[in-house]
Amino acid sequence: MKEDDIHKFNRPGLAVDVVLFTIKNNDLKVGLVRREEEPYFGKHALPGRFVRYDEPIEETARMALKLKAGINPNFVFLEQLYTFGQELKRDTRIRTVTIVYYGLVDSSKIELQDSDKFHWHSVYELPELGFDHKKIIEYAISRLRKKVIESDFAFQLMPEEFTLTELQKAYEVILHEPQDKRNFRKKLLEMKILKPLKKKKMEGAHRPAELYEFRRKG
Amino acid sequence: MKEDDIHKFNRPGLAVDVVLFTIKNNDLKVGLVRREEEPYFGKHALPGRFVRYDEPIEETARMALKLKAGINPNFVFLEQLYTFGQELKRDTRIRTVTIVYYGLVDSSKIELQDSDKFHWHSVYELPELGFDHKKIIEYAISRLRKKVIESDFAFQLMPEEFTLTELQKAYEVILHEPQDKRNFRKKLLEMKILKPLKKKKMEGAHRPAELYEFRRKG
DNA sequence: TTTCATAGTGTAGGTATTACGATAAGTAAA
DNA sequence: TTTACTTATCGTAATACCTACACTATGAAA
The missing domain is CATH 1.10.10.10 (Winged helix-like DNA-binding domain superfamily/Winged helix DNA-binding domain)
Known part of the structure; x- marks a missing residue:
């Protein structure tokens, strides 16, 4: 079928973003980075990364944590949340679809790695965020709660x-x-x-x- | 960050597959197409399609139903299931990540549209399937059951x-x-x-x- | 008017969930 | 060494929820 000749049309960008949760000071925190490029330069955002051609998508999530947040991904429990790809203008550079994972980590395991480009923020007092990341975090919280109620999830923290x-x-x-x-x-x-x-x-x-x-x- | 220059690396292919359910003859059916190209030429598979650059992903799902299955997508209720992208060799042509939707449709609304390229199959007697589509259908069934138990889902059928x-x-x-x-x-x-x-x-x-x-x- | 087939209805017993307060085991201070 | 303090541990009664179960109602056809 010509219709499906995959080399004949431009492929959308495919990214992974991670909503990383931890508990610190008796508060639920989410890990955010400061963007160092456009769009949303200087704003807070979820750590994310474009999926490389030879990279399993969960590996993309772990690499995002490592490179963007300075976190050792071995200590992080990850689960896929949802794939956002309805809005064509999410990213101003190219049309991008993003697969969102959420992760849980015991904060004591990564205490040292708080840096100037990565910070923990209370989910109840979120700063202004780039992209549609606020909506994504809200959704991740509701899924996290559901999971915690009906399974043994919380152990990951x-x-x-x-x-x-x-x-x-x-x-x-x-x-x-x-x-x-x-x-x-x-x-x-x-x-x-x-x-x-x-x-x-x-x-x-x-x-x-x-x-x-x-x-x-x- | 050079690291993230999205124009400098090859993008994986992004596809959507649809697990379309209906009830016919007191049996739960899933809609399958016969593949007309490699890989898995001649085998059964879920209707799917590559995501076009300017296409919201749910639109890709509806277009797949329309073009591959000959089904009017207006009558179909769709919900996103999961995104498969761990295996690098799912598709032999290019590395492909696929977003899977599952859909429900009242079979009476599309009775006419049974064609030689599209058929309903009992989920309890699946034919041999291309790709990892068997696994995907199993997963869709378990999610469907869960949803039906805890919500008003079945109305879509x-x-x-x-x-x-x-x-x-x-x-x-x-x-x-x-x-x-x-x-x-x-x-x-x-x-x-x-x-x-x-x-x-x-x-x-x-x-x-x-x-x-x-x-x-x- | 009788037969047949499916539609429609309530209750009791068991199980799971919720609300709730007293005693136990250590440390620190007197 | 005794007493005060702080958190840990434990059970039960009331309620809501879920499950099992059998008879009467209503129309069409014979």
Whole structure:
């Protein structure tokens, strides 16, 4: 079919953007970069990158984190969110379709890597953003919440060992509402994804808490 | 950043494929085309198309239905499923990333358009398929089921006016398991998305059924 | 008027979810 | 060493939700 001769028409640009979440200071944060080129020069934006010809798309996402945000992508859990390609004028340079991933990372693993081109911002106080990235972040938050409610997602944000109270705090930050302590523990323990370590966390003048780790499937 | 000079590297191909569902003969069907070019010449495949430079991606999906399947896309409800772009060798011609949509259509609206290049196949007896389309269809089915359970999705497969029994049949075909009549009716009526018409469907030697239509939001 | 086929309806039992407050185990201060 | 303080841990009762289940209603056809 001539109709489909792929060499005869101009291909749209294909990019990947990453909405990277972490929890810091009891707040849900998203990682943003400052753009160093047009369009939206100087504005905040999601770390992103054009997909190279020989690059699997998740690899593009990881490279964006590494090169644009200075983050070691090995510590980042990624999941594909949605592909935005309805608006023809999203990017002023060429027509671009962007595959958006969202990622979760334990902030302690990348503490050092805060730089002048990459910053964490509270999702509740977002700065002005380039492109349609604000809308994308809102969407990512709603998907994140849904996932957290119906799966074991939040572990990706936790350190190796954690207490139930710490885990509950993470859920509260993500869902942006308080959780009942007893019901929360009951629910999580029934999921059978927590493995109690025979250790306790001694900290402060109070009863020490049991430490758990995430029970990996398999 | 030179790194990102989008004109300096080769862009991957970007395509859209559509998993189009309908219900026919009490069976869940997916629409497949026969490929008329390499790769997979002569094999069955999902209707698809490369994204043109000035084409919103959902428009690409509709054009694929129109040109490859001979279906009037105005009657088709579409939702984006997932973007496949991990495998570099999916397509043997060029490296291709494909955005997959799934669609629902009331088969009565397109009855005529069954042609020699387009056919409906039971999702439970799929022929051999080109590319990774089998995997994609499986995934689309699981998403479809999930959506049907938690929303009012199935209406897209129904004609304008329908009885509760007909609607239940559609659910049963999609979920592939029988539904309890009373619980089904209770659930659907509680959703407040059904508008009873003051008509009855007279058909056969038995009590006639109440006709309903989908109550559009807003 | 009887038969046949599908339409239409309610309730009880079990399961899951929610709301809620008292005791336990450490540290620090008196 | 005793007491105060802080957070950890635990169970139950009330409610909402889901599931299973069987009979009566209404029309057409015989």
